[in-house]
Amino acid sequence: MINTIPINYYIMLSTILFIIGAVGVMARRNAIIVFMCIELMLNAVNLLLVAFSTLHNDANGQVFVFFIMAVAAAEVAVGLAILSMIYRNIKSIDIDLLSKLKH
Amino acid sequence: MLGYTITQWLFGILSFLAIMFALMVVFTRNPVNSVLYLVLTFFCIAGHYLVLNxxxxxxxxxxxxxxxxxxxxxxxxMLMNLNEDTEPQKTLISKIIAGCIGGVLLVVLVGSLKGAEQLQLHQAGASQIGLVKNLGKVLFGEFLFPFEIASVLLLAAMVGAIMLGKKEIK
Incomplete structure (x- = not known):
């Protein structure tokens, strides 16, 4: 099976996924959905790192993706703990209500 | 098959599905459906990783x-009992502005990346770096120290999440 996909296709795919995530961050008010869109953006970058790693036949890119996954897991754990604490205090996770960081 | 190899068919189908599911994540009103579409997007991205060996x-x-x-x-x-009725919505004008910003960003990025060099990926058979054996050698050789630091990071995140999640700290 010969892999004949130009790297530009991967760049375009990652760009599109990243921008969908960015639009989601701007267009939604539910803090959890915003969080999920950030995960989508992280994954777009990961995909491009793996594509370039395969292009240059260099394992460092894939190791970086591995570390990004570890950091993303830590970020999600802390972020969701903060969100659930906010929900317990003000019974909402609408980011427009949280914009002043007080209630 | 129209001059395309199996790899190219796989790439096209997986890309189409990934973009469609990603759009559904943003445009679905129910948060639970959003999560499920994001899981499907992640499966498509995992498929891309397999195509890249x-x-x-x-x-x-x-x-x-x-x-x-x-x-x-x-x-x-599910703990917060979120559903379509409790979902806060942005005003139409800010949604339109978000769409416009996204479109402009897409045009700028695609325009600037269009002139990039046309490079073909290596043959799938030639690239064996994604296998556990080769990746493990790099991870536990060159990147051993960052790997150990990552474990400290995860421990800190775990402690932080428990501290934040506790009821009231007297």
Whole structure:
């Protein structure tokens, strides 16, 4: 099976996924959905790192993706703990209500 | 098959599905459906990793993202009892502005990347770096110290999450 996909296709795919995530961050008010869109953006970058790693036949890119996954897991754990604490205090996770960081 | 190889068909189908599911994540009103579409997007990205012959990362991606992180999201959404009725909506004008900004960003990025060099990926058979054996050698050789630091980071995140999640600290 010969892999004949130009790297530009991967760049375009990652760009599109990243921008969908960015639009989601701007267009939604539910803090959890915003969080999920950030995960989508992280994954777009990961995909491009793996594509370039395969292009240059260099394992460092894939190791970086591995570390990004570890950091993303830590970020999600802390972020969701903060969100659930906010929900317990003000019974909402609408980011427009949280914009002043007080209630 | 129209002059395309199997790899190219796979790339096209997986890309189309990934973009469609990603759009559904943003445009679905119900948060639970949003999470499920994001899981499907992650499966498509794992498929892309397999096409790129990064087998270790494909498995780790499914285990960590689809298995752990998305279940955490689903748990929190169900704990908060979020559904379509409680979903806060932005005004139409700010949605339109967000769409415009996204479109402009897309045009700028695609325009600037269009002139990039046309490079073909290596033959799939020639690239064996994504296998567990080769990746493990790099990870536990060159990147051993960052790997150990990552464990401290995860421990700190775990302690932080428990501290934040506790009821009231007297």
């Amino acid at each position: 990064a087998q270790f990362l494909a498995v780790v991606h499914i285990v960590v993202y689809a298995g752990a992180i998305m279940v955490l999201f689903l748990f929190v959404i």
